[in-house]
Amino acid sequence: MKNTNHDQQLHNDVIETLRETSRTFFIPISLLVTELRETVASAYLCMRAIDEIEDHPDLEPALKSKLLHNIGDVLQSAQYNKETFIKMFKPFENELPEVTLRLYDWISFCPDEIRVKVVESTAIMASGMGDWVDKDWQIQSEADLDQYTYTVAGLVGVMLTDIWKWYDGTEADKELGIGFGRGLQAVNILRNYKEDAERGVSFFPDSYSLDDMFDYAHKNLSRADEYVASIETETIVNFCQIPLSLAHGTLKALVDGREKMTRDEVNETVNKVIKKTS
Template sequence: MNRLSQGVKNLQKEAMHVLKLTSRTFYIPISLLKPTLKRTVASAYLCMRAVDEIEDHEQLDSETKQHLLRSTSELLKRKFDNDAYSQLLDPYKSLLPEVTIRLGEWITVCPPEIVDKIKESTSVMAAGMADWAEKDWYIKDKEDLDNYTYYVAGLVGVMLSDIWEWYDGTTTDRELAIGYGRGLQAVNILRNQEEDSERGVHFVPDGWTRADLFEYTEKNLAYADAYMKDISTRNILLFCRIPLALAKKTVKALQGGREKISRNEVETIVEEIKNE
């Protein structure tokens, strides 16, 4: 094996390591994918997580977030200039996590045939997040909630649909894919509602009760069920079913007054899906 290919292999291993540190929930289904899909979806997830960490950062002010996100969005629209990106982040490198700082490396992990799609989706996400930072994340109605959840999660569904189609021709409904992403994000909003409120962020539309938010979440998770009906590739289906099953179990736990599901419950759900 030559030095270049060994370097690529090492970077792929590092990507999976950072993925595990960044999101244990998504690490599980991604690690079960076949090699080409694993490499592609890991790269895509890390690219989107890189910009998401900027939007969520508690020590960066809104103007800084807007600047970083919009500038990153522009860099992703062409051949990625890692030096320019490094200069952009330089004043904030001590604050930003590894997954954000190494965005350029996650792009190189992705197969060249699909990388432009990944960059495009991540660029749109970063720009949308910047717009919501400018609005101070004030969500006044369902239309706003749909818009916000599209940029932070629905786009993940669209990007995954692009990957499935590139991989083996699997064609899925993009609107249902957006609903899948929205459903997962809505579960996060439910889980973190009190914590978000304490830090002055309100992702729930004016006048909505918690019951309204549960209804919104379950409606979008139903779209996720419909989304998977178009998928016949077992490996892709396995990937899609795990986050959805965990989300549904979390909704039930929240309705029962629990904050989250246990690690044991997660492991049980994953094993059941793997063995079906």
């Protein structure tokens, strides 16, 4: 696969697509040093490409599952090129967003030395999400919840941990990295559970009360705090602190009976981290 890291147009496309697809991660990624910024941006877009398929409101579950499993199989085989994905996505080119249709571009933008790890995590996520589509997202036990949150968010922590090690040898704990992803996802579940219920979906295990899910979120955010505290590289810490601080703030707002943080609270939280980098 040709390394296109220095293709200015692709670079611009990566940054612009990131800006359009992620309010949570655009700012922290933009604070990273250049080499990490490009790597984390392209890695994030790889996973966002997969996530858009799972969340697509109009694709039939059988088609979602087939497409996700096909992507997982192709990525694990390492036998693919741009034409592979053009052909795979052709039947869905009018339904899928650009971030998904350009999956190969995001993969090709990753530096050669870390690309295999990014692809590995993306492949596991794609296959895992396909499995959850097949299960109709039925979460019955805490073990199911752990597996679901690992698939859709914990793998992000695994991938980031691999990227930190590639960048400067940072040896962060992958299990705590999984907690980082799980904590953010648990807060999302709590923030959206009423809306999810309206469409007949619940990510709460059968035995879970609302308090149990709050406990699950607190537990994993504590692991996320440990994860960040173990890292010494300032640019990595700053990246992690924004989504983690926002998750803590959102959880506090939910505990207080509010739906979300106020705009002023969000701006204050983000600005605290930004000031540390200036």
